[in-house]
Amino acid sequence: MRKTDGRDAEVVVIGAGMAGLACAADLVAAGVRVMLLEAADTVGGRVATDRVHGFTADRGFQVLNTAYPQVKRRFDLRALRLRPFTPGVLVHTGGELRRFTDPTRRLRDSRDLLPGRLAGPRDLVALGVLSARDMLAPAARLRARPDGTTLTALADAGFSPAFVESFFRPFLSGVFLEDELETSARFFHLVWRTLLRGTACLPADGMGALPAQLAAGLPRSVLRTGTPVLSLTPDGVVLADGSELTAAATVVATGQSAAVRLLPGLAVPSGRTVTTLYHAVGRSPLAEPTLIVDGRRRFLNTCVLTEVHPGYSSDGRALVSTSVLGTPGPADEATVRAALGEVYGTDTGTWETVHRVTVQDALPAMPPPWPLSRSTRFAPGRYVCGDHRATGSLQGALASGTRAAREVLTDLRTSVPAPPRDGG
Ligand SMILES: Cc1cc2nc3c(=O)[nH]c(=O)nc-3n(C[C@H](O)[C@H](O)[C@H](O)COP(=O)(O)OP(=O)(O)OC[C@H]3O[C@@H](n4cnc5c(N)ncnc54)[C@H](O)[C@@H]3O)c2cc1C
Known part of the structure; x- marks a missing residue:
């Protein structure tokens, strides 16, 4: 390995998920010698796609929203061949599907937003005020608001408990991966703003195409996959094979559980677990690319992926994705299958389960007050x-x-070791 200044690299980044890839890309662009070490054989971390029995199945149901500033900045969206979901969702409530949509985008599909169908007049007024505020307010103002739980924020915004139960709780459970609505209201407002401003999409080759595109932009010498880091040393890292690499700065970009192992004393939130079931079906049970949420909360959400991208199936069968909280047992799966029968109005007895994936720590818990962004400085020369x-x-x-x-660049350039800011 080439050494300069006696060190293997100026910066070692541990973990080639989205955070590590972005960090490495910016350091490379600034002319820094970087090594990006990834334990797995591929990049992407939680953003990954499996090819299973001829189907394209992401590692858990996930979507790309085009309104994310980082997405606009970093990706060649055309090359991803994105296709959109229908704006809004279908809510299965009272035995039927009702459409919750943004009337400014799809007025002709907005009849379920007439008073008395999905919501009463008071809820509709609250919805208009909330949406206008979140859509138009500068993001900085949303970030600076005092924080509480989403449940409290919805009550304060004037929504009736009935509307929270019939719409917000079923819908947001699938966004937060928790159904108490105890997640930070600041995060909720940012999510709502993103939904109103952007479009949920899927790349033609699955979500794994996103990290693949970022990795393709890095020089070949930067990325080493199949290289787990065991521990940090005062001037670098120890790899699983016992060898050591030295660097002026080390960035831990591993996800929360591994981060706390590598940086003892780091405070991390607990994680949310989700399971996604993939069913192959002879004929599409819903002829549109729309997310469905269940008012009775037997599952988080379901959709026909092949209505978004027909290429997600290689044999013409439809691919249905359905997510549930936690790790369902066989009895829970039977409940989900029965619920899908009700929701899609079809016999699901013949649906073939082609894949099932459980993701531990899929999302961090974000209890209030949640800062939305924290310094990455952990200790001199160590970042997270x-x-x-x-x-x-x-x-x-x-x-x-x-x-x-x-922050690494600032500290390297000033050469003054950064004081620890958030070690606990
Ligand atoms: C099922 C699911 C659905 C989601 N849905 C959405 C969605 O619809 N929209 C959205 O915006 N976000 C969604 N997310 C969230 C989003 O995917 C994550 O927040 C984001 O990908 C996290 O990236 P990260 O880089 O922080 O961590 P990770 O992706 O966890 O990356 C960490 C990397 O570090 C590596 N690593 C760990 N330990 C070591 C070690 N010792 N040495 C070397 N490497 C190591 C890991 O292998 C991994 O590649 C979803 C997540 C999941 C799981």
């Missing part, structure tokens, strides 16, 4: 980034990686 330092989202992970690169 990832969604758990910002928000549980692609935007949060990429923004945290960006911030890590900025």
Whole structure:
């Protein structure tokens, strides 16, 4: 390995998820010699796609929102061949599907927003005020608001408990991966703003195409996959094979559980677990690319992925994705299958389960007050980034990686060791 100044690299970044990839990309662009070490054989971390029995199945249901500033900045969206979901969602409530949509985008589909269908007049007024405020207010103002739980914020915004139960709780459970609505209201307002401003999409080759595109932009010498880091040393890292690499700065971009192992004393939030079931079906049970949420909360959300991208199936069968909180047992799966039968109005007995994936720590818990972005400085020469330092989202992970690169560069250039800011 080439050594300069006696060191293997100026900066070692541990973990090639979205945060580590963004951090490495910005450091490389600034002319820094970087090594990006990834334990797995591929990049992307939680953003990954499997090819299973001819189907394209992301590692858990996830979407790209085009309104994320980091997405606009970092990706060649055309090359990803994105296709959109229908704006809004279908809510299965009272035995039927009702459409919750943004009337400014799809007026002709907005009849379920007439008073008395999904919501009463008071809820509709509250919805208009909330949406106008979140859409138009500068993001900085949303960030600076006092924080509380989302449940409290919805009550304060004037929504009736009935509307929270029939719409917000089923819908937001799938966004937060928790159904108490105890997640930071600041995060909720940012999510709502993003939904109103952007479009949820899927790349033609699955979500794994996102990190693949970022990795392709790095010089070949930067990335080493299949290289787990065991521990940090005062001037670098120890790899699983016992060898050591030296660097002036080390950035831990591993996800929260591994981060606390590498940086004892780091405070990390708990994680949310989600399971996604993939069913192959002879004929599409819903002829549109729309997310459905369940008012009875037997699952988080479901959609026909092949209505978004027909290429997600290689044999013409439809691919249905359905997510549930936690790790369902066989009895829970039977409940989900029965619920899907009700929701899609079809016999699901013949649906073939082609894949099932459980993701532990899929998202960090974000209890209030949640700062939305934290310094990545942990100790002199040591940095930590990832969604758990910002928000549980692609935007949060990429923004945290960006911030890590900025803070590393500032410290390297001033050569004054940074004081520890957030070691606990
Ligand atoms: C099922 C699911 C659905 C989601 N849905 C959405 C969505 O719709 N929209 C959205 O915006 N966000 C969504 N997210 C959130 C988003 O994907 C994550 O917030 C983001 O990808 C986290 O990136 P990260 O870089 O912080 O961490 P990670 O992706 O966890 O990356 C950490 C990397 O570090 C590596 N690593 C760990 N330990 C070591 C070690 N010792 N040595 C070397 N490497 C190591 C790991 O292998 C991994 O590659 C979803 C997440 C999941 C799981």
